[in-house]
Every structure is written in C-alpha cells, then in structure tokens.
Amino acid sequence: MSSFSYAIAGQLAKRLSRRAGVFKDIYYTAGFSEPFDAYLSRCITAYLFTAPAVTITAFVLHSLILRYPPLFSAILTFLLLIIYSLLFLAFVLYYPVYRRYARGLKIDSRIPYTISYFAALAAAGMGIEALMERIAEVEDVKEVAREFALFLTDVKVLGFDVLTALERRSRMSPSIMLSLFFAGLRDTYITVGNLYEYAAFMARRLMELKRYTLRSVLNSISMVAEVYITLMVAAPLMFVTMLAIMGMLGGTIAGFPPQLIILILLIVGIPTSAIAVLLMLDGILSRV
Structure with missing residues (x-):
C-alpha cells in the first residue's frame, strides 16, 4: 500500500513535506514508523480514491432517489464534496496531534518511576549509554521504552554523539516532562x-507532582460523582414525577404531551447523560 500510494502521490507529498513546518515535527513525535512523505502520499491517495466515490454517490442520491433537478443536485453534491474535503483534511491534521498527545500522557504517567529507577542505576556508577540501554530493556510501557531506545539508535546506528542525541530526544519527545529530563x-x-x-x-x-496530580484527580472524580447523582438519579426522578403529574392533569408542554417527553427523557436523555459522565471520567483518568 505504501509503495502504491507513493508511486501515485510521492512527488506531491515531497513538495507538501517541504512546507509542513511545525506539523512535520509533530508527526515525528507522534511515534509513526513510516516517513512523513509516505504518510502524506497515503493520505493523498486515499482522498483521490474516495472523493470521486463520494461525489458520485451524492449526485445519484440527490438526482435519482430524492428527484432533485440536475443543477440543484450538482450544487448539493459540490457542497457535500467541500464538507467531505474539510473533514478529511481535519482528520489528516488532527490524527498525529492526537497520537502525540496520547503518547505524552502515557509517558507522563510513567516517567516518575522510570527516572527513579534511572537514579538507582546511576548510583551504581553506570555510564549514560548503559543506563539508557538497561531502561529500554526493562521498561514495561512501550512508549517510554521507545524514547530511550531512540537515543540508543541515534548514538549506535546514526553515529551521533551523546550530547547531540540527548538534544534530539529533548526536542522530539512528546512528553514535556521527558523533554525537560x-x-x-x-x-x-x-x-x-x-x-x-x-x-x-x-x-x-x-x-x-505525581502526588499533586493524584489529589487533583480524586477531587475531580468526587465532582463527577456529584454530577452523576444529579444527572442520573435526582434530575430524572424529579422530571418524571412532575411530567407524570402534568399528564394526569391533562396539560401539555409546548404542544407536546408529557408522556412523549418522559419517553424522550428515558430513551435519549439518560443514556446521553451516562455517556457524558463516562467521557468526563475517561478524560480525568487519562492523566493518571
């Protein structure tokens, strides 16, 4: 797939790569194994194949199924193609940023223990290359082990000296803590x-800093627990009781019967609130 896409869009990918700037640095800190040009060529090839399919599908939908006039169908198809192009571009740009952020969180949650082990080994008088090699071997979190292994790659394979390799790792690390270290x-x-x-x-x-973060996480979880009780227990019970009383009295809300609003609350409102609480918990616990 990579060779096929590079053969189609390799030249365009090279020109775009020279103008990528900061985004190219973000890509390499995101942990991708393939070169930046290959990533761009794969994305361009995917767009070249999917954009005509989206265009044809949209035009057939508007003209043959919805029975719109040809000119109106063409305008709607063009608008959908623009929306698809913007969404595709947003995904291409955002995915490396998200992956870099996710790697940084994993490293930040582990790096205090890794550096503690580094200090214990350094107390025994080990050299810096031996320290890096030992941590790359025993580290359980692959994102942390990869950063230390890349240092060894810079020194033993690419031929950089220790100072240059440390400067490169500091500049290309997705974690601020590891970069400072x-x-x-x-x-x-x-x-x-x-x-x-x-x-x-x-x-x-x-x-x-880890202890402070854990205390902050505990406080945030306590707040989420209060929100959960309010959204999932107290609020539905209160609204269902009020709407049931209104239904017995024969009233309506904005022309809708209370029974319908109760049904929407039970089918849509409560599951949506549960999903929102789960997303909040996931965002909080990702820092640990």
Whole structure:
C-alpha cells in the first residue's frame, strides 16, 4: 500500500513535506514508523480514491432517489464534496496531534518511576549509554521504552554523539516532562557529570507532582460523582414525577404531551447523560 500510494502521490507529498513546518515535527513525535512523505502520499491517495466515490454517490442520491433537478443536485453534491474535503483534511491534521498527545500522557504517567529507577542505576556508577540501554530493556510501557531506545539508535546506528542525541530526544519527545529530563541530563553531562544527583532530584520533584496530580484527580472524580447523582438519579426522578403529574392533569408542554417527553427523557436523555459522565471520567483518568 505504501509503495502504491507513493508511486501515485510521492512527488506531491515531497513538495507538501517541504512546507509542513511545525506539523512535520509533530508527526515525528507522534511515534509513526513510516516517513512523513509516505504518510502524506497515503493520505493523498486515499482522498483521490474516495472523493470521486463520494461525489458520485451524492449526485445519484440527490438526482435519482430524492428527484432533485440536475443543477440543484450538482450544487448539493459540490457542497457535500467541500464538507467531505474539510473533514478529511481535519482528520489528516488532527490524527498525529492526537497520537502525540496520547503518547505524552502515557509517558507522563510513567516517567516518575522510570527516572527513579534511572537514579538507582546511576548510583551504581553506570555510564549514560548503559543506563539508557538497561531502561529500554526493562521498561514495561512501550512508549517510554521507545524514547530511550531512540537515543540508543541515534548514538549506535546514526553515529551521533551523546550530547547531540540527548538534544534530539529533548526536542522530539512528546512528553514535556521527558523533554525537560533529557535537556537537564545533557546539561548535567556537560558540567558536573553526576547523573545520580540530577536523576534523584528530578525523581523527587516528579513524585511530588505525581502526588499533586493524584489529589487533583480524586477531587475531580468526587465532582463527577456529584454530577452523576444529579444527572442520573435526582434530575430524572424529579422530571418524571412532575411530567407524570402534568399528564394526569391533562396539560401539555409546548404542544407536546408529557408522556412523549418522559419517553424522550428515558430513551435519549439518560443514556446521553451516562455517556457524558463516562467521557468526563475517561478524560480525568487519562492523566493518571
């Protein structure tokens, strides 16, 4: 698929890649294994194949099924094609940003413990390359292990020196915490060279930040629990009781019978509220 799409849109992808700017850096910090040009060529090829299908389907729907005049069908088809193009472009641009953000969250939730282990190994007098290699081997979270393995790739495969490799990892890490750690590790390596003192200091600070984050998460979960009780228990009970009384008295609300509003509340309102609460919990727990 990659070779096929690159053969179709490779030249256009190269021209767009030279103008990508910051987005290209975001792409490489998102953890993709394929080059940026290959990603662009795949997206362009997908659009070239799907856009005609969307256009033909929309025109057939408007002209043959809905029986609109040909000119009106063409205008509606063109508008739908514009909407599809904008949505496709938004997905192409947003997906690497979302993936970078997700990787950063995974790294941030794990990095205090990783740096603590780094400090314990540094206390034994291990060199920086041996430290990186050991952490890349034993780290359970693959996103963290990948960042340390990339340092080894820069040094052993690409031939960069330790300082340049640390600067590259600091610049290309999706996690602000890990980026700061690599930047500080580079400065420590240049100046005093005591990796243990620096790693222990960073571990203590990140553990304090972790405890603060956990307290914040607990407070947020308590707030979500109160919202859940209000939306899922108290509010439906109150509204159903009020609407049932209005139904017995023969009243209406904006011309709709209370029985219909109760049905909408039970079928649409309560499930929607439950989904909203689940999304809130997912957003809060993703920081842990």
